[in-house]
Structure formats: structure tokens, C-alpha cells
Amino acid sequence: MGITVSGISKRFGAFTALGDIDLEARPGEFLALLGPSGSGKTTLLRIIAGLEFPDTGTVAFDGVDVTNQPITDRGVGFVFQQYALFRHMTVADNVAFGLTVRKRSTRPAKAEIARRVEELLDLVQLKDLGKRYPAQLSGGQRQRVALARALAVEPRILLLDEPFGALDAKVRKDLRRWLRELHDRMGLTSIFVTHDQEEALELADRVVVMDHGVIEQVSAPEAIYNDPASAFVFDFVGESNRLPVSVRGGRAHFGGHAFDVATDGTRDGDATLFFRPHDVEIVGAGAAALPAVVSLARPRGGGTRIEARIEGREAPLELDYTGDAPPRPGDRIGVRPLRARLFPAG
């Protein structure tokens, strides 16, 4: 089922949570809403779910306008950040809830409900825990109960708010892979909110990067990392170094040093230069490069992570060196950014 969000805006008092959002999720797609806290990602998810209503704009499922439909009628599965399990009910009763509250005419028979619950618990690998109470389960198990409960009503759309936020790293990783498989197997259209870029890049078909209530970029994970659309995305996703430079005549100038970068038609004037730690060439001091002094060098992955100080900048640069003889602290080096990107300042 496709989701179309057009022209959505939402204010809370003087605070603009969302400003004019357009977004489309194709049927069967797994979408991640990625952004720092306060970026509006959760508000957008709640508006799609029908837990919140927009000030302007529309939400449509498969072309049908559902903007004014409350969540009760939208038929979406929603997994809450803290799971929101019913503490006084057993796991099985939690999962069955969506079926047992149906009107008598559409409610399945008791045996049928029991069979469905059994099936769902099997699906989330909690087969023998149906009689337990939520308080008796671990975090990862509760998360899966929440998922089974949401899936019981057979939604075509699954919405998840920080689904892995409260879990430890190992459980997180397993659940991620498992959730992706589940999504594919059931043919769902899913959107999940996260502030964890690794999670978004690993799990989603496309990542929606948000900041201050607007969408900065919607792309496949590789493009988000390799071809960021804005300074914010470059900074927020992956490691990066930023340098305030001024652009003149196709070259970037920093503190009396000039180096060649692809200016991509950036107008002359102040700009910010971004480059990844591994997208640099480290050369000897004196060459046509940015002079720096190594302050720290430690092994990392296959190479060496170097922190180097340059004049006129408080924070050290983070650089990766993959050669045999890594520079040592105190060494003077030249830094030549290879695949740097310029974004106009301000």
C-alpha cells in the first residue's frame, strides 16, 4: 500500500514541528525517517498514523485521502517506542486485543483468534511465552510482542517509532535483520523513525533525512552517504571534517592556503568545505596542501586514525591513513582533501 504525504505542516504553539512536507512511500517500501531530536520525524510518523492531525496538507493511502480519519479506522500497525504493552494482560491477550475488540459481526471465533495468536507468536519466535505477563519478559521479547500485537490486525502499513531505541547493541542487530525479513515476507509498507544513522542506512530502502521540520534529502542509503544533498546531511550522516573556506577563482582558500576542489558552480564567497576522514591524501609537509600537526594516532580498522591540528581551527581534523608508515604525534603533514564538497555558507 502506497503512502502519499503532501503539503503537511504542523505547529505546536510557536514551534513549527513540520513545515510543508511532501513524501511518498511506494508499496512494499521500507522507509527510514532519520534526524536529530526535534527534527519533526516522530510528529510526521504520528500524522501518517492518525495519532496527530496536520494543520495543513493531506495524507493518502493508495490514493485514498485519510487525513481526517482517526487511527482507529486507518488500519495501520503502530509500534510504540516504549512498546505500550498492556501490563495486566498476558502476552497472548495482548496479541489478541486487536481481534477481540472488533465488532461482533467481524470478530473471528474464539478458536480462530487463538489460532491466529499462536501463529503470530510463532512468527515472532515467542511460541511458549503466551501465558507470561509483559513484566516477565526481556526488552527484546517485549518489542516482539508489540510487533505481533500490531500485526494481528493484518495491517498493510507498519509504522515504528524508534523501534530499537531501548535495546542493547547485540539484540538490536539481530532484531533489525529479523524485522527486515518480516517486512519483505509480509509485503508490508513500513516507515520507521530513528536517530541512529547506522540503523537507517542498514535497514531502509530509502532514507528520509529531516532537520528542523523539513526534509533535507530522500535517497537510497548509498546516495545519502556518498552524495549528501546539503551541509546538514553531510555533517549528520557519517564522519566528516568541516572547514570554513572562501571560494575564489575555482579554488578554496583557508588561512592563506589554497587548494583545488570541485566547486560545482559554487559562487565565489564564504562556503563550508566537507570531507570524509578517508577521502584525503596525506602528503609531506610543504607540498601544496593544508599544513597540519599530528596530535594523535591510533590503529583503527585496517589503518590508522589520525587527529591533526591545523592553525585557525579549534577542533582537530580526523583523518584515516592506510599506508605502512603512519605519521606519529608531533609530525608535520600536509592534508589534501580528495572528494571534498562545498556548500555555500549560511
Added chain:
Amino acid sequence: MTATGASLGSTAIEGKLRSPARPYGKKRSIMPGFGITFGFTIFYLCLIVLVPLSAVFVRSAGLGPAHFVDVGFSARAMASYRLSFGAAAAAAAVNSVFGLLIAWVLVRYEFPGRRLVSAMVDLPFALPTAVAGIALTAIYAPNGWLGQYLEPLGMKVAYTPLGVVVALVFVGLPFVVRSVEPVLADLGHDVEEAAASLGAGRVDTFTRVILPAIGPALLTGFALAFARGVGEYGSVIFIAGNMPFVSEVSPLLIVTQLEQYDYAGATAIASVMLVASFALLLVINLIQIWSRKRMAA
């Protein structure tokens, strides 16, 4: 070596498995001072609760069994028990409904004067009960503010058992509101949203999700309001009219006995009330333990 109550729980098998360095029966706990605090608790409860209450039984025992039954279970006493316990239960039930409503409004909504309303809830605690009784009588008397309109409708409040219920509703209200409030505040909004996302309407959400979650707290409020109502004297005697067999509550009957210097008779009635109250509160407590256990195992 201190043999504390905690060591009673350890079995012989546990003892054998324990390393020899630690002597049998001494359980190490991160929470020190169990012995002394438990001991003091028992001592204090004896001093404040048990000793005075046992005096009631000792005193009434002086009557002899036959006489005790005569006084404690006389027709007039039985009628007063029925009124005291019945009216207290009715008032506690009324308070459970409307106290829950008030707690709901206080917790869920922000409105100007919320703190003022919250403070008003506590007024029945602070007010001398006699003041409450006089005020209620003035309002509900046949020529009172409300009474004059109720009278033509055939509703008599003052000087009837209904008046007793009204007075007990008044004094019992804060118990329910204050018991339910924190639990309701603790119950996340997301649980309701989860119910809605699964297709549950407001009624289903309330009866199947909210009510069971706050049930134990509501029961606590009911029990407290009920207990308060059973023993209530000051506010009731003004509005009740105190007709024997009709609107005479047990505490008043006890005072009446005392005024006639029939101390043994008074303690006989008191003993019956005490045993009945204790039994009822015990049952309510057991229900609570049972329902709490299911939630936080």
C-alpha cells in the same frame, strides 16, 4: 550473630551449598538493618494499634458470652451495623465513580484553576467533621437550599439513611481521588494510543485497558473511603436524625452507651464493628495482592 527473620526463608539445601566461610543462617543483604527496623515496626504497631484495640476486647470480655451477644447483637445494634456498613459501602461506591472522574480531569487536562480544584478535593480532610455535618444539614434540611427543592420531589435527604450516605460521600471523596491520581498519571498515554491503533473505541479502551490498570488503586481508594465511612461520627450525627433502627449509626450507638456509663456494652458493639471491619479490609487487601501480582510479577 544475629538471627533475623530473613534467615527463616533459607532452606537446608541452600545452607549446604553455601561456602563454609559464611556461617549458616546468616544471609548477606545489601539492605542492612532489617532486624532493627522490623522489630521497631512490630513494637510500634503494638503500641499504637494493637494494645488499644485489645483493650476493647478485654473490656467487652467482662460481659460474659451471653450478655455480650445480647448487647452486641441486639436488634438495635444490628440495625446500626446495617446502616453503618451499608451506607459506608454505598458512599465508597459513589466516591469510586466520581472520585475517578475528578482524578481523571485533574491528571489529564490543563485548565486554569487546576490547583485550586485540587486543593478543594482535600477540604473534607481538613474540615472538622462537625462543621461538615452542620453545613450539609443546613443545605439538605426540608427548608434548606437544596432540601426545599428535593422535598416536593418526594426526596428526603436530611434525617434519613440517605443523609448518612451523603455525609459519608463528603468525607470519603479525597481518599479515592488521591489514591487513583498518581497511578493514572503514571499510566502512559501511549497505552491508550496503542489500543486505538488496534481499533478499540473509547469504551473498550476504558473498560479493557485503563480500568484494569488502575483497578488496584481504585480498590485502595474504595477501601479507605469505606473504612473512614464505617467509623464516621461527627458529620453523620447532625444530618442523620439518629432515629433508632432507622438512621442511627453504630458509632453513635456506642457513644449513647458510654453516656449511660455502660462501658462494657459500648465495647461489645465496638468489638463487633472491629472484627467486621478487619475482615472486610482483609478481603479487600487480598483482592489487591492478587491483582497486583498479575501485573508486576
